[in-house]
Amino acid sequence: MLKKMEKSNMMKLLALGAAATAAGVAARTLYERTGKSKKAKRMDSKNNSVIPKGKAYFVGGGLGSLAGAAYLIRDCKMPGNQITIFEGMPIFGGSNDGIGTPEKGFVCRGGRMLNEETYENFWELFRSIPSLSKPGRSVTEEILDFDHAHPTSAKARLIDKDGTILDVKSMGFNQKERMALLKLMNTPEEKLDDMTIEEWFADSPHFFTTNFWYMWQTTFAFQKWSSLFEFRRYMRRMILEFSRINTLEGVTRTPLNQYDSVIRPLESYLRKEGVIFAENCTVTDIDFAEGDEITAKVLHLTDHGVTRMLELEDDDICIMTNACMTDSATLGDLHTPAPAPVLRPISGELWSKVAVKKQGLGNPYPFFGDANETNWLSFTVTSKGNKLLKLIEDYSGNIPGSGALMTFKDSNWLMSIVVAAQPHFPNQPMDQTIFWGYGLYTDKIGDYIKKPMKDCTGEELLTELLCHLHMEDRKDEIMADVVNVIPCMMPYVDAQFQPRKMVDRPEVVPAGSTNFAMISQFVEIPDDMVFTEEYSVRAARIAVYTLMGIDKKICPVTPYVKDPKVLVKAVQTSYR
Structure with a gap:
């Protein structure tokens, strides 16, 4: 239909x-x-x-x-x-959104990860934009000061169906996959018209079961059918992130939502x-x-x-x-799916x-042209108190704001969550906490809630998450604190990754x-x-x-992909 x-x-x-x-x-x-x-x-x-x-x-x-x-x-x-x-x-x-009230709950349709080393023009521009909360400081200074005080180092990047936090230091490649990646990095884009990632790795389906793929896919929201152009550009542009994709230490966080x-x-x-x-x-x-x-x-x-x-x-x-x-995009609520x-x-x-x-x-x-391939669904949880966030902290080993993505790799929806430093909104009361998550496969039936993700209420999305965390026995007390869980369906959120x-x-x-x-x-x-x-x-x-007609320099793309030290580290990472 x-x-x-x-x-x-x-x-x-x-x-x-x-x-x-x-x-x-x-x-x-x-x-x-x-x-x-x-x-x-x-x-x-x-x-x-x-x-x-x-x-x-x-x-x-x-x-x-x-x-x-x-x-x-x-x-x-x-x-x-x-x-x-x-x-x-x-x-x-x-x-770039973030909105809501303490009474009805807050909404983050997604999270935009910044990067200190590669966002050249972004940081340059915002050095000239005054901070609203730090007199005498720029937005760039405010963000970087906050990020340096709240460094990211994920300790629970991938979680299996048993609730076990996986050791993901190894990328999981075999030699054939290493060679395929190397070849891709050096293939001119002119030869990649309309190609997908899956087509490039057609002879090595194992690639899509590696730790690397699960982490890279969910960090940037790639799909197997995404454009090979964009995957190649990410590999080259974010080669610094390749060696730390298991901890996401390169992610730069903003003090509040974007x-x-x-x-x-x-x-x-x-x-x-x-x-x-x-x-x-x-x-x-x-x-x-x-x-x-x-x-x-x-x-x-x-x-x-x-x-x-x-x-x-x-x-x-x-x-x-x-x-x-x-x-x-459409929004639902605790008892209503996103339309x-x-x-x-x-x-x-x-x-x-x-x-x-x-x-x-x-x-x-x-x-x-195909919303079936470009959609995913996010959800934002607003709760009274910090009971659920404390449970997630004890489980993951990360305090709020330090852990970046937690991905449930065996989830039918490929569900991930992010717990930001609190508060995440300027009007968020001290006795409220929020976090958000998303799933890439919205047509799939849940592992515990036997419905497609896109048809789920906010309560059902949170229930599925609690089951993946193996906290279903705490569901009633956790739900008692929930103000709202707001699903957000975005039919074109991955459109920029489509083959072209x-x-x-x-x-x-x-x-x-x-x-x-x-x-x-x-x-x-x-x-x-x-x-x-x-x-x-x-x-x-x-x-x-x-x-x-302005004759002024635009900050170029920093050529980390040509830096011998960076390349050596990337090769070493591929063999971890």
Whole structure:
């Protein structure tokens, strides 16, 4: 039934996607002929004190757009009141969320792990954003100070069906798998179009039973059918993490959830600078000028339910979030499953509309064409007191905030949980505790609750977890303290990992663009990896500097994959 519904809802994306693929093939050479003269007018890159003439319009209110606005203010000297951010929801932050009340419980749709060594542009930007809670300190300083005081070292990374904490120092590879990984690391991406991880390891199904795979898969939410492109990029970009994947010591934690620790201070900074935040305002289409160049001319808006058009002037720029991985998410509660989502990716629909209008704007269909492959479900538990967290601490050996993921490797749902340092929300009472978890296989029947994960209430999800922890005899007393367990179904949360062709993701500033860029986890940035805060910030910086003609360095991807010491350690790890 889901497949039939999905095909019906995605017919337009399919038809438009085929045209977008054909349009994208011939795009690259166009850039050499067009798209430079108008950029030079917007900003004199040798004199950044010049105030830009035009306005900037951001489509989507996620981290990328907020970061882009900050770069315009900081590095382009654009007054904040010349910048508008359109967001269809009543709150900004995109997929960086964290919300709730003590009475109804709190929600984390997921946890975004930062990394001190590899998030180059993220840390650089947030050094210029003031902390909301530490006067005189930046957000970067606040986060790193907290992380250094609360280091991560997981002691219960993988747990078997008997409740035994496994020794996962060994990656579990055989020689054939080591050679396959080495070959992949050195295979040009041009040879990997549309390939999946499973296809690469087709001759070694044992690979998907190794400690490494269980840990790497659940740390980053990969599936066997995920893109080989992205798996290879993660292996290269996160090679430092490879040697410590069993402890996750490279994970950098924020003091609170990512909305309160990252989005709120950035939004506060932008509002003080006069940036216009247009919430409940959806951009439904974009018109471009005729000709070979890509020049955005008109934004079609649904503003608080009222349709209107906004015409761009000659010196204006438009930066569009071309897709969102938390599109169409739904929430349940303690006694109600998360409703089946309406399979309509709103951001993907806008992308599909613009992709057929101009060459080089990518193809959304490979990413949004099969929600059966891209969904997973998370759940957030809010309890009175710390009884359950204390039981988990005694079981795992990790105090809250020190343990990162605990994965139940034999779980039919492949369930994992994360217990953050408490409190995790600024309005969380001292006598309440929260933690979150997720499962990758939502269609599977539970080991103890004999229902698919996607059909479970919050109470049933927590019951399944307690059984995996072998704490079912404590269920009644634990449930007595529960305020709420909120399931969250996200049909497209893994969409950025779907198999694709090289041309399916557009460049940040497409070839031939004069005033238009795209930012998200669905744009192409060579060597970097999606599903990260860094990807959003790096894309925003590329977009702003390119469109505004700023001659300033963008922090490059640190080439740890070329560091002999790092490579030696990685080889040694593969033989542990």
